[in-house]
Amino acid sequence: MGADPSLSGRGLRWFEALTGLEGLLDGGPRTVRVADSRLGEEIARFIAVVADPANRFPRARQGELGLEEAWTLARQLRRTVAEDLGARARAIVAVVDVSSQAYGRREELLGIHLACAAAADAYASARLAGHPIVALLVGKAMSGAFLAHGYQANRILALDSTEVLVHAMSKQAAARVTRRPVEALEQLGERIVPMAYGVRAFARLGLLHGLIEGVNAAAPGADDIERVRRELAAAIDDARAGARDLAARLTSPAARETRAASIAVRRRLTEQWDAP
Amino acid sequence: MSTAAPHERLLTRHSFIELPARERARAILDADSFRELLGPFDRLKSPWLPLQGIVAQSDDGVVIARGRIGGRPAVVAAIEGAFQGGSIGEVSGAKVAGALELALRDCERGHPVLPVLLLETGGVRLQEANLGLAAIAEIHSAIVALRRRVPVVAVVAGMVGCFGGMSLAAALCSTLIVTRQARLGMNGPEVIEQEAGITELDSTDHALIWSLVGGEQRYATGLADALVDDDAEAIAAQVRSVVEGVAAPRSEQVECYLERLAHIDPANPPEPRALRALWAREDPDGR
Numbered sequence: 339m340g341a342d343p344s345l346s347g348r349g350l351r352w353f354e355a356l357t358g359l360e361g362l363l364d365g366g367p368r369t370v371r372v373a374d375s376r377l378g379e380e381i382a383r384f385i386a387v388v389a390d391p392a393n394r395f396p397r398a399r400q401g402e403l404g405l406e407e408a409w410t411l412a413r414q415l416r417r418t419v420a421e422d423l424g425a426r427a428r429a430i431v432a433v434v435d436v437s438s439q440a441y442g443r444r445e446e447l448l449g450i451h452l453a454c455a456a457a458a459d460a461y462a463s464a465r466l467a468g469h470p471i472v473a474l475l476v477g478k479a480m481s482g483a484f485l486a487h488g489y490q491a492n493r494i495l496a497l498d499s500t501e502v503l504v505h506a507m508s509k510q511a512a513a514r515v516t517r518r519p520v521e522a523l524e525q526l527g528e529r530i531v532p533m534a535y536g537v538r539a540f541a542r543l544g545l546l547h548g549l550i551e552g553v554n555a556a557a558p559g560a561d562d563i564e565r566v567r568r569e570l571a572a573a574i575d576d577a578r579a580g581a582r583d584l585a586a587r588l589t590s591p592a593a594r595e596t597r598a599a600s601i602a603v604r605r606r607l608t609e610q611w612d613a614p
Numbered sequence: 615m616s617t618a619a620p621h622e623r624l625l626t627r628h629s630f631i632e633l634p635a636r637e638r639a640r641a642i643l644d645a646d647s648f649r650e651l652l653g654p655f656d657r658l659k660s661p662w663l664p665l666q667g668i669v670a671q672s673d674d675g676v677v678i679a680r681g682r683i684g685g686r687p688a689v690v691a692a693i694e695g696a697f698q699g700g701s702i703g704e705v706s707g708a709k710v711a712g713a714l715e716l717a718l719r720d721c722e723r724g725h726p727v728l729p730v731l732l733l734e735t736g737g738v739r740l741q742e743a744n745l746g747l748a749a750i751a752e753i754h755s756a757i758v759a760l761r762r763r764v765p766v767v768a769v770v771a772g773m774v775g776c777f778g779g780m781s782l783a784a785a786l787c788s789t790l791i792v793t794r795q796a797r798l799g800m801n802g803p804e805v806i807e808q809e810a811g812i813t814e815l816d817s818t819d820h821a822l823i824w825s826l827v828g829g830e831q832r833y834a835t836g837l838a839d840a841l842v843d844d845d846a847e848a849i850a851a852q853v854r855s856v857v858e859g860v861a862a863p864r865s866e867q868v869e870c871y872l873e874r875l876a877h878i879d880p881a882n883p884p885e886p887r888a889l890r891a892l893w894a895r896e897d898p899d900g901r
Contacts, residue, residue: 395880405875412868441801441809444883447826449837451800455785459865462758485779489751506738506747511808516740532745545748584755599661603708610651611716
């Protein structure tokens with residue numbers, strides 16, 4: 339494997355920028371790119387899912403996370419854990435630019451829900467095994483695709499760019515399901531933070547470890563890449579020093595404000611857990 | 615895992631599907647052991663729905679109950695499909711995640727608690743979009759951590775079914791119990807039609823949709839562990855029967871499924887019936 343001109347997208351651009359195309363590993367469809375590359379003092383494993391217009395599954399040709407992509411993520415992550423058994427657990431960087439899970443009739447029949455669960459499971463299992471995992475949002479982080487690729491990370495970093503979007507559903511589909519025009523949805527997003535698509539609104543939810551500002555997300559230069567590498571290395575150190583669960587997502591000042599209800603529910607549940 | 619009810623049982627059957635979430639939880643737990651946590655009087659409602667002109671509900675559509683199953687300490691999280699389509703918002707999601715996290719804490723302290731999820735949900739509540747998605751990621755995390763200490767049981771009974779990010783939660787559980795009235799899929803039919811066009815899937819073609827994601831099909835292709843009748847006692851008995859020694863979770867069987875996919879031609883995919891033969895469970899009593 340090497341540079342492949344028929345693949346495209348922001349996720350691929352950042353994956354190639356961060357790994358320099360060294361250490362590319364095989365093991366599945368070419369849409370799941372895996373490479374080992376130096377990051378600070380250590381070698382980290384980078385994983386990206388990229389668009390392949392010739393994907394043999396037609397509903398996964400535009401950067402969607404399809405059946406093979408999700409199961410291959412699970413394979414690559416489980417291999418990583420197996421390789422490091424008894425040794426220092428390697429850092430894992432998920433480069434995230436996924437427009438959605440694949441929407442299709444054959445995907446439903448063949449269990450796209452299980453495939454995405456397998457990827458989420460493999461990420462969570464790697465995290466529980468002590469691998470520090472950092473998700474780097476460079477483009478879209480949408481819906482089930484984000485649940486399968488990135489949302490189980492110990493730490494989430496995002497580039498501050500209007501092209502970085504996080505949401506549960508595309509605007510068009512959300513408009514149809516909620517029976518609202520797209521414009522009305524956009525206006526709601528300005529007023530109701532969790533409904534917004536942009537990454538700056540997402541940052542206000544307190545789920546991000548860091549928003550990386552002032553970087554050219556579309557065409558990163560050498561300084562941009564160096565800057566992001568330093569942020570990744572720092573986030574990995576932070577993850578190694580922290581817990582293996584996702585509790586850190588409820589501790590930031592932004593989370594204490596915007597996710598106050600999430601915190602209150604847990605506090606009251608704990609109080610009532612054991613019979614009086 | 616018998617699916618046929620004896621004739622006389624039909625006469626005494628009590629529908630589980632017709633029960634609201636609170637009564638479903640009660641039906642799963644041993645008699646008189648039900649104790650609700652964060653009940654309606656705690657008034658933990660969605661802070662986001664009223665901002666959009668939608669009346670919030672005092673339990674946000676999720677019932678958390680402690681009790682016993684077969685005499686053992688348990689916790690049931692039951693989603694109310696009648697409230698906002700069983701959708702996962704910030705509060706309802708935090709209730710499920712928080713209950714699983716406390717069960718994990720107790721398991722780690724050497725006091726196992728059996729977690730049971732009664733899933734009736736369209737997935738993320740779009741009015742709370744990113745906070746619903748975040749809660750679902752936390753639910754996934756808790757299931758994976760908990761599953762290695764105690765069996766995590768999910769029941770999809772119907773009629774809402776289980777979709778979106780919560781279909782991943784169902785797939786992560788140690789044991790998944792379905793009825794013929796259940797549907798389990800990642801993308802709702804309306805969303806597939808919107809995103810991929812009506813030639814991909816006509817969301818009004820109910821027979822086709824049931825053939826793809828219905829409970830019987832999921833069981834027949836090995837994507838669910840038990841198919842039970844819509845009978846509260848039969849479902850409770852099936853939950854009680856899940857004890858130690860559950861097989862390796864399906865979501866860990868990576869090479870098996872990659873191998874299966876390699877034999878699929880996307881240009882000529884198998885029909886639902888044909889997939890039952892291709893992916894038939896080898897052992898009629900298990901996976």
